[in-house]
Amino acid sequence: MPDLPETIWIDTHCHLYLEPFQHDLHEVIARAQSRGVGMLIVPGIDLETSQAAVALSEHYPTVFAAVGVHPNYATSWNSRTLAELRALCTHSKVVAIGEIGLDYYRNYAPPELQQAILTAQLNLAAERGLPVILHQRASFQDLQRIIGQWVESLHFSHASAKPSMGVFHAFEGDLDEMTWITRLGFCLGLAGSITYRTHERTQAIIQNMPLEMLVLETDSPYLTPIPYRGKRNEPSNLVLVAEKICALRDIPLKELACITSTNATRLFNLPQYWSLL
Numbered sequence: 001m002p003d004l005p006e007t008i009w010i011d012t013h014c015h016l017y018l019e020p021f022q023h024d025l026h027e028v029i030a031r032a033q034s035r036g037v038g039m040l041i042v043p044g045i046d047l048e049t050s051q052a053a054v055a056l057s058e059h060y061p062t063v064f065a066a067v068g069v070h071p072n073y074a075t076s077w078n079s080r081t082l083a084e085l086r087a088l089c090t091h092s093k094v095v096a097i098g099e100i101g102l103d104y105y106r107n108y109a110p111p112e113l114q115q116a117i118l119t120a121q122l123n124l125a126a127e128r129g130l131p132v133i134l135h136q137r138a139s140f141q142d143l144q145r146i147i148g149q150w151v152e153s154l155h156f157s158h159a160s161a162k163p164s165m166g167v168f169h170a171f172e173g174d175l176d177e178m179t180w181i182t183r184l185g186f187c188l189g190l191a192g193s194i195t196y197r198t199h200e201r202t203q204a205i206i207q208n209m210p211l212e213m214l215v216l217e218t219d220s221p222y223l224t225p226i227p228y229r230g231k232r233n234e235p236s237n238l239v240l241v242a243e244k245i246c247a248l249r250d251i252p253l254k255e256l257a258c259i260t261s262t263n264a265t266r267l268f269n270l271p272q273y274w275s276l277l
Contacts, residue, residue, distance in 0.1 A: 028234050041065070068133070168186055170219055172202070195229075211249075
């Protein structure tokens with residue numbers, strides 16, 4: 001067994017199938033592991049990339065996949081998409097439905113279509129017992145309504161049986177949104193954007209959020225943290241996100257690693273890192 005890093009981090013959101021990683025993915029994953037980023041979750045954005053995410057998970061023991069259609073790719077949805085996503089969900093390394101949600105900022109698809117495929121994929125997540133990875137941009141009110149109705153429609157035998165519902169990825173909302181999300185049972189994913197300029201709103205989120213509902217992500221190759229902004233992001237940069245949080249919460253890196261990795265392991269039902277080596 002190779003030497004284990006002292007601190008293990010989990011990057012809960014990185015798009016490693018995209019073109020910027022085509023020529024050096026092995027080195028990217030090795031570099032992440034050398035910095036303690038031992039496990040990676042790769043969410044799809046359409047059917048093709050969902051299949052690519054599953055293929056990566058088969059090739060790399062520490063990579064896991066999520067499958068779904070992003071709202072910006074909603075027009076790719078057809079009569080076969082749901083059945084093909086359902087088939088992908090049977091793979092042992094698919095740990096979530098995502099990246100799904102609503103995006104009225106880009107507005108690449110009509111809101112009605114975005115909402116329809118989001119609802120279909122939320123129902124698939126409930127059917128398969130999987131958490132969801134949610135994207136939201138300029139659409140919180142509609143997403144809040146749809147997610148609230150979906151959670152109300154779920155049935156649990158008793159309160160303790162309620163699972164972790166999912167994660168609001170790359171969260172940049174306010175305290176009221178944070179409170180609603182975490183009380184509903186969802187985690188918040190923080191990414192490199194928190195390092196750009198620490199607005200009072202971002203600082204308040206980091207300082208007040210319940211740490212047991214926090215997971216970390218890079219959204220690679222996007223949202224590259226300072227001081228590398230403008231360059232390709234990659235999972236090894238997750239530690240820079242963590243350092244920013246630790247500075248604002250005044251907690252040691254080791255403690256944050258333990259908390260966030262425990263949260264991610266619980267949320268996505270992941271194995272222990274060393275069992276994969």
